[in-house]
Amino acid sequence: MPERFKRWALASLAALVLASCRNLQDGRASAPLSAPATNPAGTAGASSVAASRQAASLGVTEGNFSISPTSGSVAAGRITVTINNVGPSPHQLLAYRTNLPEDRLPIDAQGRVSDVSLPKVLDTNGYLHPGTQRQLTVALGPGRYVLICNLAGHYQAGMHTVLTVK
Numbered sequence: 001m002p003e004r005f006k007r008w009a010l011a012s013l014a015a016l017v018l019a020s021c022r023n024l025q026d027g028r029a030s031a032p033l034s035a036p037a038t039n040p041a042g043t044a045g046a047s048s049v050a051a052s053r054q055a056a057s058l059g060v061t062e063g064n065f066s067i068s069p070t071s072g073s074v075a076a077g078r079i080t081v082t083i084n085n086v087g088p089s090p091h092q093l094l095a096y097r098t099n100l101p102e103d104r105l106p107i108d109a110q111g112r113v114s115d116v117s118l119p120k121v122l123d124t125n126g127y128l129h130p131g132t133q134r135q136l137t138v139a140l141g142p143g144r145y146v147l148i149c150n151l152a153g154h155y156q157a158g159m160h161t162v163l164t165v166k
Contacts, residue, residue: 055080055137058163060147062091062128065157067147073164080137085128091149095122095138095163102146102160112150121145140165 055078059070064087083093096105096118108114122138142165149159 054078057082059084060093061086062093062149062159063087064089065154065159067093067149067159067161069147069161069163072162073166074140076140076142076165078137078139079165080135081122082133082135083124083128084133085130088130090127090129090151091154091159092124092126092128092151093122093147094120094124094150095145095147096120097140097143097145099144100146102148102162103158105146105148105155105160107155111152111156113148113155122147127151142166 056074058074058079058081060081060083061068062083062085066087081093085091094113096113098105098118100106100118106114106117108116121140122136124134124136128134145163145165147161147163148155
């Protein structure tokens with residue numbers, strides 16, 4: 001494995017760890033990129049506190065210019081998102097809390113959705129290569145979220161969908 005890739009992987013891991021420490025106080029995301037809360041296997045009588053912290057699950061499949069969640073809505077709280085790239089090209093997954101139409105998000109000069117004008121609540125922080133999977137846990141409050149791939153041209157080609165959090 002090239003040394004450059006190892007440094008990039010370590011830097012990405014460090015960024016994820018630091019991001020998991022962030023705590024937004026406006027209720028949009030209290031733990032945007034943290035490890036999923038799980039109960040140890042074989043533990044009998046797990047406390048209700050541990051059970052209440054367990055994240056709900058949402059699968060998201062990214063393919064040839066499509067994003068398909070396993071459900072169009074989830075309950076508010078901690079959600080473990082498992083992203084699978086089944087397409088022939090790299091993708092990424094970002095989520096924005098917004099009431100704007102999913103195909104009318106603001107675009108910056110590079111032709112990507114502008115992170116400045118929308119509250120981003122989930123980001124894979126890099127490419128998800130074909131045939132790979134990534135898992136992120138995010139705390140989401142009730143609202144409407146737009147999931148997108150923000151690689152050049154992908155959003156404009158239709159890689160967006162709506163997720164409702166109740």
